[in-house]
Amino acid sequence: xxxxxxxxxxxxxxxxxxxxxxxxxxxxxxxxxxxxxxxxxxxxxxxxxxxxxxxxxxxxxxxxxxxxxxxxxxxxxxxxxxxxxxxxxxxxxxxxxxxxxxxxxxxxxxxxxxxxxxxxx
Amino acid sequence: xxxxxxxxxxxxxxxxxxxxxxxxxxxxxxxxxxxxxxxxxxxxxxxxxxxxxxxxxxxxxxxxxxxxxxxxxxxxxxxxxxxxxxxxxxxxxxxxxxxxxxxxxxx
Numbered sequence: 001x002x003x004x005x006x007x008x009x010x011x012x013x014x015x016x017x018x019x020x021x022x023x024x025x026x027x028x029x030x031x032x033x034x035x036x037x038x039x040x041x042x043x044x045x046x047x048x049x050x051x052x053x054x055x056x057x058x059x060x061x062x063x064x065x066x067x068x069x070x071x072x073x074x075x076x077x078x079x080x081x082x083x084x085x086x087x088x089x090x091x092x093x094x095x096x097x098x099x100x101x102x103x104x105x106x107x108x109x110x111x112x113x114x115x116x117x118x119x120x121x
Numbered sequence: 122x123x124x125x126x127x128x129x130x131x132x133x134x135x136x137x138x139x140x141x142x143x144x145x146x147x148x149x150x151x152x153x154x155x156x157x158x159x160x161x162x163x164x165x166x167x168x169x170x171x172x173x174x175x176x177x178x179x180x181x182x183x184x185x186x187x188x189x190x191x192x193x194x195x196x197x198x199x200x201x202x203x204x205x206x207x208x209x210x211x212x213x214x215x216x217x218x219x220x221x222x223x224x225x226x227x228x
Contacts, residue, residue, distance in 0.1 A: 045219045047217050060215075095165070105153070105212045107167050111166070
């Protein structure tokens with residue numbers, strides 16, 4: 001079974017750093033793009049970016065470029081989303097999701113359950 | 122960057138009604154268009170990819186059509202479990218933008 005297991009909910013203060021994870025299983029991690037999607041409370045889905053773990057090629061939305069870092073560790077089939085300095089406006093649910101096509105962009109066919117990040121002083 | 126515009130933003134229909142949601146891309150996207158369903162409080166679920174291909178396990182009352190810049194998601198006979206927000210998304214190139222969503226309710 002293909003699974004994406006995300007790390008647990010986080011409560012942080014503004015200015016703190018954070019790295020959340022998404023562990024993959026049941027498929028060849030290096031052959032599929034994997035990405036992150038933000039959903040702020042009561043709002044729609046926002047595409048943040050994707051990474052191809054095979055060669056670490058990473059693409060960002062202009063809205064998130066420079067604000068977050070997407071990375072992957074092939075040795076443990078895990079993707080990450082990282083912030084250096086959180087803001088209250090980063091409060092949201094963050095989903096990781098796998099793209100469906102081998103070696104190229106595809107629809108997000110497998111989703112993690114989401115990691116809720118709350119940033120509050 | 123490609124912009125995706127959905128309409129309507131919300132709709133209310135009766136059980137058994139035919140429901141249509143439209144998604145327009147700001148430029149051609151080679152039919153690299155997906156539709157997702159997000160039920161309240163749940164994880165998004167892929168319904169359709171490549172504009173018209175039904176994802177495995179998705180009920181046949183869902184269908185997708187369109188090409189170029191204009192695409193449609195149709196629910197042929199609305200069921201109570203279809204209450205959700207529906208999103209289109211292009212994956213033609215990065216950034217792979219989502220539409221703003223269409224909330225579907227039962228009248």
